[in-house]
Amino acid sequence: MSTIAFSKDETALLVRKIQLYFSQELSQQIGQFDAEFLLDFFSKEVGAYYYNRGLYDAQSALNAKLEDVQDAIYQLEQHTDFKR
Template identity: 30%
Template sequence: MYIKLPKETKDGIKEEIISFFYEERDEEIGEIAAEAFLDFCLEKLGPYFYNEGVQDAIKIINERNMNAEEDLHSLKRNVSR
């Protein structure tokens, strides 16, 4: 799975990577190295983050379904026999 980013977004992330390497590691890297690093992260790490997002969505949907079920049960009326 490969994530396709808009050019503006990708350019901004590359600048962040370049800044990170300079500020945190005292290394100067260029745009090609930053893009290679970004591509690596997207390819190797992206699926983990994607799966976590899907898992979070599943939890939210389950909670909403549970609330909907409770709401529906509250609409029931007593039946006298």
């Protein structure tokens, strides 16, 4: 798996969200450096779990669509004397 990297703009947005969360939910102020450090920590330590969950969800959605395609193909099949 390659490292997930955010652009400067994305990082700035996420840092602001962390700062806002600390301010609103914890009534604490957190500086930009500390928020970036926290973002890096969660990205490295927890990010893979979220990434993998996204892959599992995508795989499940794809499998459901493939089953639909298989059913559609089966419905197109014409009756013959041949056996599968």
